[in-house]
Amino acid sequence: MLGVLVLAQIGYPLTGGTDRARLTVVTVCLGYLLSVSHALLSRGPRVAAGLVLVTTGGGLAxxxxxxxxxxxxxxxxxxxxxxxxxxxxxxxxxLAWTWMAWPAWLAAARLTRRRAGRVALAAVGLAGWDLFLDPQMVAEGYWSWRDPSPALPGVPDVPVSNYLGWLLFAVLLMALLGPVAGRAAGLAGDRDAPMYALYLWTYAGSVLAHAVFLGLPASAGWGGLAMAAVAGPLAVTLARRRRPRRSDAEPAAAPA
Incomplete structure (x- = not known):
């Protein structure tokens, strides 16, 4: 499912008009199914149901x-x-709130065991995504702002209040998601690899798409800086874990 989602996102710059809007809906649905099914398979029905209630229900509200x-x-x-x-x-x-809330939460859980730290990192990880999302969707005409000022330099159509609102709500969302996910959020080992891959792909793919294919270099920069607060440490942590220890990588010295 992750592979299909990546292919759908790669197809986004290659489409336009109604086809692009339909592909956007399909992509969000794929991301939603990916996150919810991962929560179900790795944590069980209680956590999956709680994820839907908190993030999908909260997102709609x-x-x-x-x-x-x-x-x-x-x-x-x-x-x-x-x-x-x-x-x-x-x-x-x-559905989009759920799609990225779950990998953001798991990424934060991988980086810290402190409850307050998890909530803060996950909130930044989710809200940082919106510095890509809103400029991209507004450019397509999917929604618009009545008064988009003050705005970030280079992104004139989205007000700063939107990003602050995302961060505020993301903190609340992650504070509610924490008790639902429980301590097991950081203890699933390789079962969470698809969600780490989803988060890192979203980060790298968004920077590339905005900078090269969508003509949105400013949001590539702002989003790249914001999501890097979580994506960077996550990538470093995963790389260190995969690096073999010296004692495992090298044969023992022959006896004298």
């Missing part, structure tokens, strides 16, 4: 609140290109 009131992201509205809506929110949007 905060998006509906945002569309209706402008809190916490700022005033925005969705176009009709992403399919059917509920309370002004395309049904696919809450």
């Amino acid at each position: 905060v998006e509906a609140l945002g569309v209706a009131t402008g809190v916490p992201f700022g005033g925005y509205a969705y176009s009709g290109e992403l399919g059917p809506k509920l309370a002004g929110v395309p049904l696919v949007i809450p």
Whole structure:
């Protein structure tokens, strides 16, 4: 499933118009199924159900609140290109919260055992993704802001309030997800490798796509800096784990 998701994302710059919108919906659904099925297979039905309740249900609730009131992201509205809506929110949007919340949580759990540290790192890991997501989706016309100022340099169509709102809600989301996932979040070993790969691919693929294929160099830079706070340490940690110890890699010296 991870391989199919990667192929779908590679296809994004090669499409346009209605085909690109449909591919976006398919990609989000694949990411959602990947994260939920991983939680189910690696942690069991209780954790998978809790993941859906917290992130999908929470994502729908905060998006509906945002569309209706402008809190916490700022005033925005969705176009009709992403399919059917509920309370002004395309049904696919809450799935995206789950898609990246789970690998962000597992990445943070791999990096620290402290509860507060996990919540903080996971929140940054999830909110950092939005510095890629929002500029890309706004450029496609999937949603727009009523007053996109003040904005980050080079990204004039998305207000800073949106990123702050993402970070605030991500902290709440991860604080709620922690008790659901339990201590086992950092103890699954190689079973979590697909989620680490998903997070690192999302980071590297997004930088490349924005910088080279989508004509969004500023969001490539901002998103690259933000997600690197988690992606960088995660990559280093995984590389160290895979590196063989000297005693394992070299034969023992012959006796004198």
